[in-house]
Amino acid sequence: MTHDDYPLEGGCDCGAVRYRMLTRPLFVHCCHCRWCQRESGASFALNAMIESDRVEVLREAPRLVDTPSASGKGQQVARCPHCQVAVWSHYAGAGAAVAFVRVGTLDRPELLPPDIHIFTSTRQPWVVLPPGTPAVAEYYERNAYWPAESLARREALRRGPPKT
Template structure:
């Protein structure tokens, strides 16, 4: 079986919005925090972190909605204005000041989400007790040190973003 190649297409439930990711994400998080549980209505969220300029809306338009967040700064949800499915979010308080330039693609909105299983599980201190994490995937009770977990390629991509926004890379 061959690995899928970019671009990776996705969209909402009603078909009004279609998008493409131009490359693989930098990392995929399985986030078990209570905020993600509440916002997704599921036991955890699976988010593919990718540069905003590598995500292109190919059909329709998104409605951006600012929601409260634990940081107090807020989180911006990009949703289909018709069916209200969240396609991605921007965590405005993202570590390192990258909140505007990194999108957290909701993996379940990809046409083929299967290749994008979590590279890391975060905020496992609040995971549902019946969720069993795979033993070969790093898991952290809270967050992690980026340079200890991200691949060399992803760190290089992140460094480019940090340079663009004028913040130090991790």
């Protein structure tokens, strides 16, 4: 994928919620943990982590629904208020500053393949992981896998807005 592919648009099934990812995400996780399997109803969840201010709502805003998470800290799932499709989440660890966009809700999800497969220790045995994409049994050390640009963007988030 190139910078020319942005922005990317997506939305829910009924079309009430539409959004635009303005830039490349920080990183794309394909999570195979049992929690993600249960929550998605599939063998894994594919989430593109991006700064929330880089996700622009184009139509109706999704409704934030507080739900439990494997960490015990909870998450807010952004769902269409009509068809209930989840379009992104905010996990307690990252807070509202980072959106975990559900890649499958993009109009062109093929543009965001996973950068890494995580929690592969609990993946379904019939899911075959592609060669060439990093895969780890549990979680990973961010500095070992994220591109320098994404690490710099994350650091800017951690510092917060400039003080005036």
